[in-house]
Amino acid sequence: MPNKILVVLEQRDNNIKKISNEVSKAGFELSQKINCEVEAVIIGGEINDLSKIGNFGIGKVTHLKNIELTKYSSSAYTKSIVEIINEINANIILVGNTSLGKDLAPRIAARLDAGIAVDVIKIETSENNIVATRPVYAGKALIDVKINSEKKVFTLRPNVFNPGESIENNAEIIVKEISSPDLSSKVIEVKKSEGKLDVAEASIIVSGGRGMKEPANFKLVEELAEVLNAAVGASRAVVDAGWRPHSEQVGQTGKTVSPNLYIALGISGAIQHLAGMRSSKCIVAINKDEDAPIFQIADYGIAGDIFEVVPALIAELKK
Amino acid sequence: MKIAVCVSHVPDTATKIKIGNDAKSIDPTDVTYILNPYDEFAIEEALKTKEKLGGEVVVISLGEETNKESIRKALAMGADNGILLKDSGIRDSLSLSKALAEEIKSQGAQLVFMGKQAVDYDNSITGQLTAEFLGYNCVSVVVNLQIDGENIIAEREVEGGKEVVETSIPAIITCQKGLNEPRYASLKGIMAAKKKVIEEKNAMVFENKSEVLQMNKPLGKQAGKIIGNDSSAVPELVRLLKEEAKVI
Numbered sequence: 001m002p003n004k005i006l007v008v009l010e011q012r013d014n015n016i017k018k019i020s021n022e023v024s025k026a027g028f029e030l031s032q033k034i035n036c037e038v039e040a041v042i043i044g045g046e047i048n049d050l051s052k053i054g055n056f057g058i059g060k061v062t063h064l065k066n067i068e069l070t071k072y073s074s075s076a077y078t079k080s081i082v083e084i085i086n087e088i089n090a091n092i093i094l095v096g097n098t099s100l101g102k103d104l105a106p107r108i109a110a111r112l113d114a115g116i117a118v119d120v121i122k123i124e125t126s127e128n129n130i131v132a133t134r135p136v137y138a139g140k141a142l143i144d145v146k147i148n149s150e151k152k153v154f155t156l157r158p159n160v161f162n163p164g165e166s167i168e169n170n171a172e173i174i175v176k177e178i179s180s181p182d183l184s185s186k187v188i189e190v191k192k193s194e195g196k197l198d199v200a201e202a203s204i205i206v207s208g209g210r211g212m213k214e215p216a217n218f219k220l221v222e223e224l225a226e227v228l229n230a231a232v233g234a235s236r237a238v239v240d241a242g243w244r245p246h247s248e249q250v251g252q253t254g255k256t257v258s259p260n261l262y263i264a265l266g267i268s269g270a271i272q273h274l275a276g277m278r279s280s281k282c283i284v285a286i287n288k289d290e291d292a293p294i295f296q297i298a299d300y301g302i303a304g305d306i307f308e309v310v311p312a313l314i315a316e317l318k319k
Numbered sequence: 320m321k322i323a324v325c326v327s328h329v330p331d332t333a334t335k336i337k338i339g340n341d342a343k344s345i346d347p348t349d350v351t352y353i354l355n356p357y358d359e360f361a362i363e364e365a366l367k368t369k370e371k372l373g374g375e376v377v378v379i380s381l382g383e384e385t386n387k388e389s390i391r392k393a394l395a396m397g398a399d400n401g402i403l404l405k406d407s408g409i410r411d412s413l414s415l416s417k418a419l420a421e422e423i424k425s426q427g428a429q430l431v432f433m434g435k436q437a438v439d440y441d442n443s444i445t446g447q448l449t450a451e452f453l454g455y456n457c458v459s460v461v462v463n464l465q466i467d468g469e470n471i472i473a474e475r476e477v478e479g480g481k482e483v484v485e486t487s488i489p490a491i492i493t494c495q496k497g498l499n500e501p502r503y504a505s506l507k508g509i510m511a512a513k514k515k516v517i518e519e520k521n522a523m524v525f526e527n528k529s530e531v532l533q534m535n536k537p538l539g540k541q542a543g544k545i546i547g548n549d550s551s552a553v554p555e556l557v558r559l560l561k562e563e564a565k566v567i
């Protein structure tokens with residue numbers, strides 16, 4: 001059977017998420033390499049600017065429509081996507097490694113009895129095989145995985161696959177109503193954390209650690225984050241102390257992030273913290289201890305006092 | 320109600336990873352293995368649920384003889400019984416989940432707790448896969464849970480907030496930090512756990528659908544430069560971020 005790639009897109013509040021552009025482009029590039037078709041699927045009610053996914057190499061997208069499925073339902077999403085996969089005979093399924101994707105992709109894999117590789121950071125082809133590379137042991141090692149089943153499911157780590165320049169192109173949209181979705185499991189409410197940017201999705205993160213001394217000093221972290229349009233992150237030390245919410249924790253028992261820029265303020269760089277942020281593209285550390293391990297992975301460092309350096313940094317950036 | 324908890328036995332998070340001779344897995348020499356940190360939340364939630372609704376908590380772990388240490392830790396915290404599904408081969412998540420599903424089915428457990436992630440391969444998929452194989456509902460990455468009769472209201476952590484999920488038993492819940500504060504095992508619990516017999520059976524074998532071709536060390540990130548030790552270095556830092564790294 002010839003290969004066919006299906007990219008699973010994701011919307012939030014009816015807008016297509018950035019990760020979907022990344023997965024689309026990765027799907028398009030893979031389709032060029034193995035010479036096969038690629039198309040996309042999305043579930044939701046009304047979806048804004050869906051045809052623009054064409055900008056990232058997708059020619060055709062199926063919109064599985066039901067207003068009740070604007071919010072996630074693991075049961076309904078799994079069932080509907082598996083139906084489409086079987087209908088169009090797709091055998092390579094690409095999903096973003098987001099909260100939704102991490103929940104959905106294994107269910108699809110189980111229904112298809114397909115092998116799955118999650119949190120993939122590179123997809124290569126060799127001798128008709130697809131080899132996916134992914135971090136394990138909190139990024140302390142990488143594995144190359146090959147899936148042997150006919151159908152294959154991959155989830156791709158956000159902010160790793162470059163969506164590239166968008167090329168003006170409209171995707172063809174096929175709308176299919178889902179008449180009676182299986183809602184045995186469904187989201188009934190979304191509690192947003194006060195309109196703030198989430199570390200898992202931000203392209204710049206400013207994180208504070210125990211070196212901030214007390215919770216009130218985090219206003220300095222917030223101020224720097226604001227001038228950079230960044231998300232605020234935290235080390236476990238300050239989360240455990242109750243200074244910051246767990247949703248901001250970066251690291252092995254927090255979130256794994258790979259922003260373009262990660263600024264660590266008063267964070268020593270314990271192995272479990274590094275686990276969550278080592279794949280950031282550019283790392284800046286400000287710490288008064290020049291032997292702090294964080295400097296070993298930082299691209300740029302200032303071995304100084306946060307309370308003296310950060311206000312100057314904010315002022316300089318505001319210029 | 321019978322409640323199952325699945326636990327994995329993983330390298331301590333502070334472990335330095337060395338690649339093994341097979342170049343496909345880690346070298347286990349000098350590695351300390353512990354109960355997977357997220358599974359402590361799963362055990363605690365199972366115990367709390369039993370305290371409220373009654374029933375029995377059975378702990379299941381698939382792996383080698385040494386996995387018994389993690390099973391015993393769960394018993395010491397208060398779980399009633401432990402089962403080791405003996406296995407020494409290489410298993411992917413699909414095959415693991417099928418074996419767990421078989422055991423959960425034979426135990427007749429309607430409610431299952433797992434960790435949101437095992438900190439070895441960081442897959443975060445076993446709960447969802449197992450639920451599918453059992454035809455159970457599943458909520459992953461749960462930080463708040465209410466069970467009322469058959470009904471479940473669970474909050475799961477997502478980007479930018481929490482989703483409140485409504486579902487029902489039978490179900491698998493995968494537990495995230497924040498769900499509860501795992502209790503410490505009491506001395507009495509530890510003593511009692513030592514005396515308990517951990518039931519052993521061979522894990523059922525299923526075909527692997529994926530294989531590891533190679534394990535590598537990540538490309539070491541070179542330590543960059545320390546450009547100063549006070550605010551006089553700030554203009555240079557901003558210039559580097561703009562012109563060299565091009566990130567702002």
Ligand SMILES: Cc1cc2nc3c(=O)[nH]c(=O)nc-3n(C[C@H](O)[C@H](O)[C@H](O)COP(=O)(O)OP(=O)(O)OC[C@H]3O[C@@H](n4cnc5c(N)ncnc54)[C@H](O)[C@@H]3O)c2cc1C
Binds near residue numbers: 269
């Ligand atoms: C199972 C397990 C899981 C873990 N998971 C995580 C995780 O997910 N995320 C995580 O972050 N940690 C995690 N940890 C904890 C981790 O080991 C460290 O304890 C934690 O990261 C330390 O936080 P910190 O860097 O803020 O504090 P510290 O290590 O105390 O570092 C504070 C730093 O601030 C500097 N400093 C102090 N004052 C100033 C000043 N005025 N100006 C400049 N610098 C200053 C100091 O030099 C020091 O380097 C985990 C640990 C375990 C055992």
Ligand SMILES: Nc1ncnc2c1ncn2[C@@H]1O[C@H](COP(=O)(O)O)[C@@H](O)[C@H]1O
Binds near residue numbers: 325412415443444445
């Ligand atoms: N070998 C195992 N035996 C029993 N439970 C396991 C095993 N491996 C993983 N689990 C469970 O599945 C959860 C998620 O693991 P993973 O999908 O590998 O990240 C863990 O927190 C455990 O609750």
